[in-house]
Amino acid sequence: MAAAVAPRKCTGVECPNDAGTLQCPTCLKAGTDSFFCSQDCFKRSWGSHKAIHKPKSNTILSNIFTPKVVSEPDPATGQYNPFPTYPFTGSLRPVYPLSSRRPVPQSIPHPDYANDGIPRSEQKFVGRHNVAILNKEEQEGMRKVCRLAREVLDLAAAAVKPGVTTDYIDEVVHKACMERESYPSPLNYVHFPKSVCTSVNETICHGIPDQRPLKDGDIVNIDVTLYHGGFHGDLNETYYVGDAAKANPEAVRVVETARECLDKSIELVKPGMLFRDPGNVIEKHAKSRNCSVVKSYCGHGINQLFHCAPNIPHYAKNKTVGAAKPGMCFTIEPMINIGTHRDKTWPDDWTSVTADGSLSAQFEHTLLVTEDGVEVLTARLPESPGGAIPIPEPSQPAEAAA
Structure with missing residues (x-):
């Protein structure tokens, strides 16, 4: 019988909550435990938390072995999967390259994170x-x-x-x-x-x-x-x-x-x-x-x-x-x-x-x-696309329907 998992404290800055299952992706890749109570808490704490991410050093092995690169772009389209060795959980795959960042004129007020990404x-x-x-x-x-x-x-x-x-x-x-x-x-x-x-x-x-x-x-x-x-x-x-x-x-x-x-x-x-x-x-x-x-x-x-x-x-x-x-x-x-x-x-x-x-x-x-x-405040309008449709009834086995 496995031992019960003790509650973890959230890694978020000054957060009093217990952590959930959400982990910092960078820490996860590095093999470090870093759990947060929510995505919002993670984002709010990012400015301070990211300081623990040490830059990768150039080791002897990294100089000998060439790092894995993304898959080769399709000659016809130029598109590629940026994570070809990643164990995807379903059939969906990312299709890169991403388009360039779309500009916003300075005449439109920007939030404080618009330039450097830090809210x-x-x-x-x-x-x-x-x-x-x-x-x-x-x-x-x-x-x-x-x-x-x-x-x-x-x-x-x-x-x-x-x-x-x-x-x-x-x-x-x-x-x-x-x-x-x-x-x-x-x-x-x-x-x-x-x-x-x-x-x-x-x-x-x-x-x-x-x-x-x-x-x-x-x-x-x-x-x-x-x-x-x-x-x-x-x-x-x-x-x-x-x-x-x-x-x-x-x-x-x-x-x-x-x-x-x-x-x-x-x-x-x-x-x-x-x-x-x-x-x-x-x-x-x-x-x-x-x-x-x-x-x-x-x-x-x-x-x-x-x-x-x-x-x-x-x-x-x-x-x-x-x-x-x-x-x-x-x-x-x-x-x-x-x-x-x-x-x-x-x-x-x-x-x-x-x-x-x-x-x-x-x-x-x-x-x-x-x-x-x-x-x-964001209620649907009469002309809003989409909307509810009936959920199909589960199909019955032939013998039950007879």
């Missing part, structure tokens, strides 16, 4: 765990940026079809942000290279747009965040590509379960709701559909900062402290898997996939707590 405003030690209460003017700023973010997501979703690359979706998002005089918040956030996250099939979150064309039967999550007027607005949805709804009942099950998990959790939001409560509702519903809930990533506070307190875990029996109050803004964004809840990160240090290669889906809204309930 310093999120790393302040004083009051970092306090949850901001937005005044009426700040709330209106959040309403505006979230309306713009919804417009951008809908434009990106309208471009989803077989043959379209996720890089093209990034181009659509970037152009739409520029037209709205908004900075695409993911761009260079902790060095993320693109303006939107596109997560296909077994990708849980943080997929990097590349040259792979979407295929009929895929599912793709598009995660859009805008920075406008000093505020961030964040939302995402998972969409069916082509005839996916008919071709793959399992895809429908995981997508619609994720959609319903978000809807059911939003029903809880009002003053006094405990931050640990949405996870209980989400996991109960996910399990009723024979799905699992990712534990490594969570909802987060959002306002003038991209990620801040509070954290909103999506799994049951979490120990998060605190309760909602009027004027708070945060996201809920459950990530639901067909198979195991465990995740694995590609060598690009961003793309998070299911550990067993099974399908994953996610939905997210930015929420404002009101005096008597909640306002969904």
Whole structure:
């Protein structure tokens, strides 16, 4: 019988929480233990944490043996897999080269990390765990940026079809942000290279747009965040590509379960709701559909900062402290898997996939707590692409149907 694993303390700067399964990818490659309670905590702590990563020294062996290089580009297309020896968990592969970083005019206000990738405003030690209460003017700023973010997501979703690359979706998002005089918040956030996250099939979150064309039967999550007027607005949805709804009942099950998990959790939001409560509702519903809930990533506070307190875990029996109050803004964004809840990160240090290669889906809204309930700032519009479809009934064995 294996010994019980003792709780680990989170490696995050001044973080009082126990660690989850999320590890720093750089430390993991180096064989060093470095666990964090959430992706948000990891990102907030990055500026300090990265100092422990010692540069690789030139050893005798490294001088003798040539380091492994990426696969040779296809002569016809120039495309290649940058990680040819990596043990991928599913059938998805990255298709490089990535397109060049898309420029943002200086006339559009930039967040503090735009130039060097370090979100310093999120790393302040004083009051970092306090949850901001937005005044009426700040709330209106959040309403505006979230309306713009919804417009951008809908434009990106309208471009989803077989043959379209996720890089093209990034181009659509970037152009739409520029037209709205908004900075695409993911761009260079902790060095993320693109303006939107596109997560296909077994990708849980943080997929990097590349040259792979979407295929009929895929599912793709598009995660859009805008920075406008000093505020961030964040939302995402998972969409069916082509005839996916008919071709793959399992895809429908995981997508619609994720959609319903978000809807059911939003029903809880009002003053006094405990931050640990949405996870209980989400996991109960996910399990009723024979799905699992990712534990490594969570909802987060959002306002003038991209990620801040509070954290909103999506799994049951979490120990998060605190309760909602009027004027708070945060996201809920459950990530639901067909198979195991465990995740694995590609060598690009961003793309998070299911550990067993099974399908994953996610939905997210930015929420404002009101005096008597909640306002969904990123709510769908009547003309928004996508939307719920019925989950196919499981097929019955012939003898049972007779």
